[in-house]
Amino acid sequence: MAQLPTDTVPTTDRPPFDIGSLLADREIDRYSLHTQHMNEQMVRVLQTIGYDVGFRSGHGQYLFDRKGDRYLDLLSGWGVFGIGRNHxxxxxxxxxxxxxxxxxxxxxxxxxxxxxxxxxxxxxxxxxxxxxxxxxxxxxxxxxxxxxxxxxxxxxxxxxxxxxxxxxxxxxxxxxxxxxxxxxxxxxxxxxxxxxxxxxxxxxxxxxxxxxxxxxxxxxxxxxxxxxxxxxxxxxxxxxxxxxxxxxxxxxxxxxxxxxxxxxxxxxxxxxxxxxxxxxxxxxxxxxxxxxxxxxxxxxxxxxxxxxxxxxxxxxxxxxxxxxxxxxxxxxxEDLVGNAARMGARLMTSFNAMAERYELVKNIRGKGLMIGVEFGTPRSLKLKAAWSLLEAVNTGLFCQLITIPIFKEHKVLVQVAGAGNHVIKLIPPLCINDTDCDWIERSFDAVIADAHKVPGAVWTLGRTLADHAIKARASA
CATH class of the missing domain: 3.40.640.10 (Type I PLP-dependent aspartate aminotransferase-like (Major domain))
Incomplete structure (x- = not known):
């Protein structure tokens, strides 16, 4: 076989391609890469609501951020991770x-x-x-x-x-x-x-x-x-x-x-x-x-x-x-269908009990591990005034007052069911267990209880989010 001319022989100086090294080297550029080359608005959303923790790994129903802190994932990638991550x-x-x-x-x-x-x-x-x-x-x-x-x-x-x-x-x-x-x-x-x-x-x-x-x-x-x-x-x-x-x-x-x-x-x-x-x-x-x-x-x-x-x-x-x-x-x-039925029934019972205790919780609905927690106009005057102020700025803004502290203070990833929506939707991996349900119930109960205190930390956050919404609208 004829040999290639020496000037066309492939070089071996290039280091072997390694995804792990590439990830480690460019982790610091996570948000700047997306701001410059992809969806800058998504980066701004994450930074505004404090979700910019930089998740580094995932296993089953859990996520781990750049500091190694563990989170319970109730989004499951919009339902993709039914069996959990990296099974x-x-x-x-x-x-x-x-x-x-x-x-x-x-x-x-x-x-x-x-x-x-x-x-x-x-x-x-x-x-x-x-x-x-x-x-x-x-x-x-x-x-x-x-x-x-x-x-x-x-x-x-x-x-x-x-x-x-x-x-x-x-x-x-x-x-x-x-x-x-x-x-x-x-x-x-x-x-x-x-x-x-x-x-x-x-x-x-x-x-x-x-x-x-x-x-x-x-x-x-x-x-x-x-x-x-x-x-x-x-x-x-x-x-x-x-x-x-x-x-x-x-x-x-x-x-x-x-x-x-x-x-x-x-x-x-x-x-x-x-x-x-x-x-x-x-x-x-x-x-x-x-x-x-x-x-x-x-x-x-x-x-x-x-x-x-x-x-x-x-x-x-x-x-x-x-x-x-x-x-x-x-x-x-792993009988994940049966587990979804069992864990879902437990969570529905717990959330229905919260609806009886808290006037901001309007309705609980769903089946299995597809659960909607709907919030609505409260009865008491102070809460009603605070709620109306937020709604005047942005319909559905109140739900972010629940999801943000649940994420930042309790390490539970959850989001609203849609724009202008008063529903927080839970669609966790189907492999969650009773300990995870304890975590969910404890987190929601604490944050919802805090939301009934006016003035309070939740409503201070509400004013901050309202200011952001007003500025964004003015900019647009």
């Missing part, structure tokens, strides 16, 4: 794939791991027959829109008020929150908003026979809004009556979050499609999936020349499929 079973599965030299994403072949994962997922919804894999929850929503339109020959898609289905074009078109929609122009034609929990309104909307699908979260994530006991059964009946597909968005509620594998099991319904993502990833490799009836699937993939009519380049990747299989194994082996 050894998932990590070992991913290492096994990386060490096996598998012929990943050949495209002109089919994946064994994808077939096994599809088979496993369908055991949780035996009335469905086929699985389409995607890379995220939003991509799963986009796929559902296409499948619904193709299988029904209809263009319109109905969605519920207060909904959240994602931020890509089609998914955003089915997301009701104006904060996410504003500024992005005209969204998908044929998207129809229907009041949540209103069966009569849904019946009227579908009566035109133009609606391909109605997509709904069994429990709405942005405010933990609960359906009435008859709502989802009514949705199923009305959809079947008008030939509209019933699509359950279980992207956040699925895989045990509510104390059942799928939230729809609480109401005994069998939708035409179920959308999942988030926790199926094991927290490592993004994945989404649409479980559906055969007749829907085969309307899209109905001939050999249409075998690739819809897909996604990285869907069915071996790492994602392995992560999904390992996640299901952990959920079953």
């Amino acid at each position: 050894p079973t998932v990590r070992d599965a991913l290492k096994s794939v990386l060490g096996s030299d598998l012929p990943n994403l050949v495209q002109m072949d089919v994946s064994v791991l994808a077939g096994i994962l599809a088979e496993r997922l369908l055991t949780y919804a035996p009335y469905l027959d086929k699985v389409f894999f995607a890379n995220s929850g939003a991509e799963s929503v986009e796929a559902a829109i296409k499948f619904a339109r193709a299988s029904t020959g209809r263009d319109e898609i109905a969605y519920a008020s207060q909904s959240y289905h994602g931020l890509t074009y089609g998914a955003l078109s089915l997301t009701a929150d104006k904060m996410f929609r504003t500024g992005f122009g005209t969204l998908m034609p044929g998207s129809i908003e229907v009041p949540f929990n209103d069966l009569a309104a849904l019946d009227r909307a579908l009566a035109s026979k133009k609606v391909a699908a109605f997509i709904v979260e069994p429990i709405q994530g942005k405010g933990v809004y609960m359906p009435s006991d008859e709502y989802l059964r009514g949705v199923q009946e009305i959809c079947r009556k008008h030939g509209t597909l019933f699509v359950a968005d279980e992207i956040q509620t699925g895989l045990g979050r509510t104390g059942k594998f799928f939230a729809i099991e609480h109401w005994g319904v069998e939708p035409d499609m179920i959308l999942i993502a988030k926790a199926l990833s094991g927290g490592h490799v993004p994945i989404g999936a649409v479980l559906m009836r055969r007749k829907i699937f085969e309307k899209v993939f109905n001939r050999m020349d249409r075998a690739v009519v819809h897909g996604s380049t990285f869907a069915k990747g071996d790492l994602a499929m392995a992560a999904g299989l390992a996640t299901l194994e952990v959920i079953e082996a």
